[in-house]
Amino acid sequence: MTRGANGRTALGEVTGHNIKQLKKLNTVVFPVSYNDKFYKDVLQAGELARLAYYNDVVVGGVCCRIDHSEGQRRLYIMTLGCLAPYRRHGIGTMMLEHVLQYVQKDGNFDSIFLHVQINNESAISFYQKFGFSIVETKPAYYKRIEPADAHVLQKALEKTCSNSSSSSKSHASHNGPVTNGPNNAYHHHHHHNNPHQHHNGRAK
Numbered sequence: 001m002t003r004g005a006n007g008r009t010a011l012g013e014v015t016g017h018n019i020k021q022l023k024k025l026n027t028v029v030f031p032v033s034y035n036d037k038f039y040k041d042v043l044q045a046g047e048l049a050r051l052a053y054y055n056d057v058v059v060g061g062v063c064c065r066i067d068h069s070e071g072q073r074r075l076y077i078m079t080l081g082c083l084a085p086y087r088r089h090g091i092g093t094m095m096l097e098h099v100l101q102y103v104q105k106d107g108n109f110d111s112i113f114l115h116v117q118i119n120n121e122s123a124i125s126f127y128q129k130f131g132f133s134i135v136e137t138k139p140a141y142y143k144r145i146e147p148a149d150a151h152v153l154q155k156a157l158e159k160t161c162s163n164s165s166s167s168s169k170s171h172a173s174h175n176g177p178v179t180n181g182p183n184n185a186y187h188h189h190h191h192h193n194n195p196h197q198h199h200n201g202r203a204k
Helices: 017-027 036-043 091-106 121-129
Strands: 009-013 047-054 058-068 074-082 113-117 133-138 150-157
Touching: 009 091, 009 113, 017 036, 017 047, 017 058, 017 074, 036 058, 047 091, 058 091, 074 091, 091 121, 113 121, 121 150
Parallel strands: 074 113
Antiparallel strands: 009 047, 047 058, 058 074, 113 150, 133 150
16 A cells, blocks of 8 residues: 555644644645634544654644534544645555544444545545445535535444444534545545535545
């Protein structure tokens, strides 16, 4: 999976000390900006937010939240992005596998989902490799970017935990879904009244 054997990759926590690096990364990777509440929630997200490092430099990030809409407990990928020059080093795969391991360990999620801009073919194919499929297309999902339509990509999960009370720490769910912007990285953005964005692009 990894090209460039001389590169070290790792994931790290998002903290008050490095949140500015996440902000800078998202500004470069995604075509929309995220508001202060987004980053405030990220600091409380625990394992659901991670920075990705390549040779000790921040090159990617993933931010998720627990969603309780539609009578289900689902994990929503708000943003998953990597700087374009660092694609094909397994960064996107490492971040998504972290998220998949989280939901597997939890055992009480119905599915995991995100939004992707309809022309972001690299992101769509990346997620499909991990068992996601397009379940819906939302017209005019994005504001201020074209095309404005978004695919909803979803991966159904088998619950392994019979105790539904494990929905303990859910973060305030935004009604807005996730989206994906330009093809210059795997990303996926989420939009709300203040668009947060989420991009998913190719990650190998």
